[in-house]
Amino acid sequence: MAEKKEPEPKSEEIRIGVYVCHCGLNIAGSVDCEEVAKFASTLPHVALAQDNRYTCSDQGQEQIKNDIKEHKLNRIVVASCSPRLHEPTFRKACEEAGVNKYLFEMANIREQCSWVHLHDRKAATEKAKDLVKMAVAKAALLQPAEEVEVPITRKALIIGGGVAGIQAALDLADTGYKVYLVEKEPSIGGMMARIDKTFPTMDCSICILAPKMSDVGHHPNIEVLTQSEVAEVKGYIGNFHVKVMRKPRYVTKDCSACGECTKVCPIMAPNEFDVGLASRHAIYTPFAQAVPSTYTIDMNLCLNQNGVIVCDKCLKACERQAISFEVKPETTELEVGTIIVAIGADVFDPSMLPNYGYGKYPNVITSLEFERLINAGGPSGGHLIRPSDVQIPKRVAFIQCVGSRSDRNGRLYCSNVCCMNTIKDSLLIKEHWPETEIYVFYVDIRAYGKGFEDLYKRARKEGVMFIRGLPAEIIEDKKTRNLWLFGENTLQKELYKINVDMAILSIGLEPRKDSEMIQRLLTLSRTQDGFFMEAHPKLRPVDAATGGIFFAGCAEAPKDIKDSVTQASAAAARAGILMAKGKVAVEAITAIAYADKCKVCGLCTKVCPYNAITLNKELKRVEIIEAACGGCGTCAAECPFGALTQNHFTDEQIVAQIDAVTEFDADKKVVAFCCNWCAYAGADFAGVSRMQYPPNVRIIRTMCSGRVAPKFVERAFARGAAAVLVAGCHPGDCHYINANYHTQKRVERLWKKMEQSGLNKERLQLLWASAAEGERFASKISEMQAILEKVTPEEIGKARKVFEKALGEADNA
Amino acid sequence: MSSMTKKRVLPSGARFMSGDIACAEGAIAAGCRFFAGYPITPATEIAEHLSARMPEFGGIYIQMEDEIASLVAVIGASYAGLKAMTATSGPGFSLMQENIGLAAMTEAPCVIVDIMRGGPSTGQPTLPGQQDVMQAKWGSHGDYSIIALSPSSVQEMFNLTIEAFNMAETYRVPALVMGDEIVAHMWEKVVIPPASEIRIVNRKKPHDSRDKYEPFMPDDDLVPPMACFGEGYRFHATGLTHDEYGYPRTQSSEVQSKLVRRLCEKVSRNEDKIIRVEKVMLEDADVAVVAYGIVARAALSAVRKAREAGIKAGLLRLITLWPFPEKHVAAVTNQVKTIVVPEMNCGQMVREVERAAKETPVAFLSKLGEDPHTPNEILKVIKGNI
Amino acid sequence: MVQEMVHPFSKYLRSAMIPHIWCSGCGNGVVLNSFVHALDELQMDLDKLVVVSGIGCIGRSAGYTNADSFHTTHGRAIPFATGVKLANPELEVVVISGDGDLFAIGGNHFIHAARRNIGIKVICANNFNYGMTGGQQGPTTPLESLTTTTPYGNIEHPFNLVHLAAASGATYVARWTTLHVRRLTQSIKRMLQKEGFCFIEVVTPCPEIFGRHNKMRTGLEMMEWFKRSSVVENFSDPSKAEITPERIVVGEFVNVQKVSYEKFFHEKLAQINEKAVEW
């Protein structure tokens, strides 16, 4: 429990070092970093200001450490990327140089400045200056702080049961941790279970995966939840409360997997596992090696809808009476300390490329369909046949980069696995039907990995013809159903027109459709490609920016099996480290109470989402249990007497930031308060996605929008701000249980006050935006530009009057 | 089912018992193996005694929720092949009327013992009466026939109960034992004959093969042979008007008249075999007393006293009340000048007697409540009519 | 061809009585269908089966079943069945009757047979009114429903039959609608294999009589109502299973083991005969 006196004015002189990062051209491209640094050096308490190419680089960090010693710096400000990315890096550097990490502050001039104002260097530079000025103002008031430690639940949640999820689960379980493996399909196995052979070693994919799958099924430490999806995640690193929704199988544990039910089921449908090339029944098991090995009923197909049994063939066939149509979806609640996201990737849908005629010509298939065709356990029993006439094709074409490396034909990035997969496939064909003519149409062949080049050479030796230059179009011969490929061989600089029996589109990988949902649930960030963004692309490649969460497999980027497994083991190790420690230090951003100001009114105890505040009637004061405090600061916002504040987000610090913004041209600016988890992350996402919006906004980061006290908003207006934005997580998504519920009430009260005193309440905006909704954030800012332009000097003057009381209030705060 | 039990058959010889107990023992002797009833004075002791005795013979005793259920259960048991009985008194007897109709319509052999008490309604539960005799004949709606017997001694409670079962089984009708509170509660000497000497009749079984069987196709005696449930005949029976197959024929007038007439005639045509009366000193009589039940015993001593006083009096005791012994009454009326009818009601059987007596004057002696008629009361009427 | 046109269930029906008297869209035929379907799946010995019914439309079903059968007076099916079952416990005795017959005039018999746990099996076709007499209000008529005797809407609270049966001690209690034929058939099979008193309520369309007064003029409309409002909640609390226009809770509510009257009686007999000695 923390109970402090107000800090006496510091005796020691405050010496701030400011570092403005170019981030190559990421920042310097649209911000004049030198000028910003020059400006910084003019700010109060700034003892040193400089700009450098990569502040996060080792030299950059060394520089800071040296300066701290040389120039006796006791506060550090770095103007670069988002604190969500590099704050930990620089804090570490500070500590190594003997400066408490809470004396470090960042100005986000990349995601929230250079990337969103690419084409207005001047405005971007001015904004960057403001952001630095705000950071410096806050830094001057920073206080050193010690962190308390909270225990970590020694259980892990793994989302996704593909090879990555499986590997991570086994590693953690073998280490001795309880693992919950959540898979949305009826069986674990993921993409790897559907592939025929793996490159470069040509192992049978399912043969090496199946044993791992059954290990997972039998492991005492692993609980597999199939047909399940994560529905809700609350809490924080080490202490996540997760709700998992489990769809009913309609087949109970008594199922002996005898398969009698399938025999009698009259409903047939294409089997998704075989990409529809084989049939399955409404009651089925997706594939022979499925884990768990029980059956399931596809309720979208079964005739027995909402409680009425029309067809009872399976019920009759099931000796063990293991079929029940009554089971309802169930929600399981889990307590875990760490989460590994291994949701994998989807494949590109080539039917959006009409020139290749996929979906129109039966003999144009995808590489995934090919995997099932060539697979001995597949629909054709491993015989390479073409769909139109089920004959063995004599001439086969592979077309690369379908959905990859092209802004027209899908995604910009390289899908990483397609080249080698095609080479492998071409060799498989040669192995069984050596006479087959095989053409591979490519852009570049990327055989970068261990043993890849050998495989490529082998393919060439076997006579596979590699032609540089993708077909522009495929035309089908109506009679023979053969295909004509038209394109340009860019090496020989000549047009080609080649006739084949079958064409295989080597389709790329893309983010899962439900990535956004996972992003929202876990408050993660994604790159422009839509894959999940690691905390650091080089130094923390499997960590998420949000503590306690890690990535494995294609969720983070397209990978082959080997890389997925490698990353999975890495993620397991990272999660293991946390859980082995058994405890984690929570940021010292908890609430502080000033006993002398407390009137024991108890308002704070009512709003605290964690019941971390108790009233001590005898001692006439409130007491805070730090371990329980989530650090949202909504108590501080609620307290009418300034008796409560929040470490590292004190009233003075925030007020200082407000004042910094509003010192000049306040009437042209929007003062924005954004919560760290959603709105601020959303703003970062807008930056990452290079969404352009007006340079009017100045963001003040709080952990939760619940921290935003009415007096902050009032002060901004009192100092002539044109508009104010309060932005937080969607109601229900709050990272502090329900703290943002109070945000809403406070803003509504302010609106009322503004109306009563004849102010245009449009000038105060409330925005709910998730970390995924960069677009939403950007458009809100553009929208506010219009409001900005409407406000007259009179209105601003009026607001100054109405709220002037706020000035005094905060000053003696 | 009964095979699994050691029967505790009542040894033959003279015993001292009450009328209710004698009735119960008579039922067992007759082969009754199902009793369903509901407590009611003065018939309760029959149920109590059978609740102890039935199990000893592997028979069923069950107390139902009311007299309606009791009789219906009896009909069910009868169709399942057991000889079945219920016992009650006036109020319960009234409740049974609906299903006496059902028993008659579906020709279910069964015995109903009605120990008559003072009515109407709850009336005088512990005192005797003869007020149910017309209800016995006409109580249920529609035309049908039943057989009703009237015991006037504990011995007859035993004998006539057996007789009732035999008649029920012979003619597939409900057979009624119309006792009264006095014969039921009175204790006197009963001579139990050796089992071998007790005549027992069982319903006749189908002589057709299962597929040819028509459950309501009568023989010449107008009584259809009876198959029982579970014997594989798979037949249907209904309270609706039905044809020989037992199938409902609710729209056919000729099926209706054919069926209902047969139900009546199968008894009337066999009257001579059914009807029993007792004649005492009637050969030369000028005055005849016609009586039944407990009253007949007072009537007998009245007749004897009259003879001592030189009056040629005689007694015609009705053992069978229904079908009414019309011929016997008519025969008497041809020779006597007067008929005296004492009854413990406001005049019920007397009307049947008057109908049979034609011109012969009939003097009616009614008595209600506590005691039956004394011999002198009857004697007075005899004298008064010479 | 002619050969082919013999319905697989015809051997369970009395050809002379078929087609039955029931209206088009009436659910009684579905109940009979499910019943014989269950007999067929169990390969029941029809010689040992007795079907008893009371008065009312469904009361005719006894006559339609090709087994020993009895059509009693109004309300008396259960005491008759009691007599048969006790007289010959080897027989499978099934009562098929209506809500009015079993729960108004015959209500007393029902609760006592259930209390005694007589081993008879009762199937009640609940059509919410007295169909055969032209649609009068009955013990299951929903509040506010219109019948020929409730022209202003029914003000009597209806019986919740499954609750009543459970409270009276039935060892098996289920409710289905005629749309849930599969489950109904399974329930009947289960019931026929149980000892003791069992009860199944079948919610049944009565379009010509009840439906006509209540804006459901065809069997289909009434079936649509069942489809719309039915929720399967096996072994839920029967006291919360009232039938309303919005909600028809169906399912198995009770399935317990309890020694039947006749079995108990024969255990007693054994003891008695231990003691019994010849005079």
Add this chain to the structure above:
Amino acid sequence: MPERIKHQPLDSKKIKQPDAEIHIIKDQCKGCGFCIEFCPKKVLEESQEINARGVHPPKIVDESKCIICSFCTAVCPDFAIFVTEKPSKEE
């Protein structure tokens, strides 16, 4: 597995369900329409002809769509319809 399915299952011919033979005993039908309405494959429809009881019995639209779930048989109040498996021609 969200891939869009573009091809006919190769085995769709091989694992063909047994053919159905639907028997309608027309004159026993009372025209309630249960079989028509609740057929999951919509194999039946009301016919125009009028039967012995003056109603339109069902008629078969497409017997090949029938999967022999026999719900029509189970839900028919009049025992007027039933389904059998056609004895398969070859083998």
